[in-house]
Amino acid sequence: MSDLIDQAQHYEAINLAQSLQAHRRRAETESRPAARGHCLNRECLEPFEAAASSRLFCGPACAEAHQRQMALARHRSGR
Numbered sequence: 001m002s003d004l005i006d007q008a009q010h011y012e013a014i015n016l017a018q019s020l021q022a023h024r025r026r027a028e029t030e031s032r033p034a035a036r037g038h039c040l041n042r043e044c045l046e047p048f049e050a051a052a053s054s055r056l057f058c059g060p061a062c063a064e065a066h067q068r069q070m071a072l073a074r075h076r077s078g079r
């Protein structure tokens with residue numbers, strides 16, 4: 001009997017790890033939007049040079065501001 005319980009706990013641990021991983025992946029793609037050649041902070045929109053085309057923000061402050069804006073947009077759309 002204890003073998004069965006051990007197995008069940010083992011599978012539960014795997015499930016948990018997998019769902020955590022999936023969640024992390026989702027969070028990563030959500031928080032890493034496509035580069036648009038300018039700062040994604042709507043209050044900034046500073047254009048970047050072509051060489052920095054994979055850049056998303058001018059700095060951490062703009063990244064934070066953008067994250068707040070995204071969270072707000074999600075909140076407003078009811079999700």
Ligand SMILES: [Zn+2]
Binds near residue numbers: 041045046
């Ligand atoms: Zn910026």
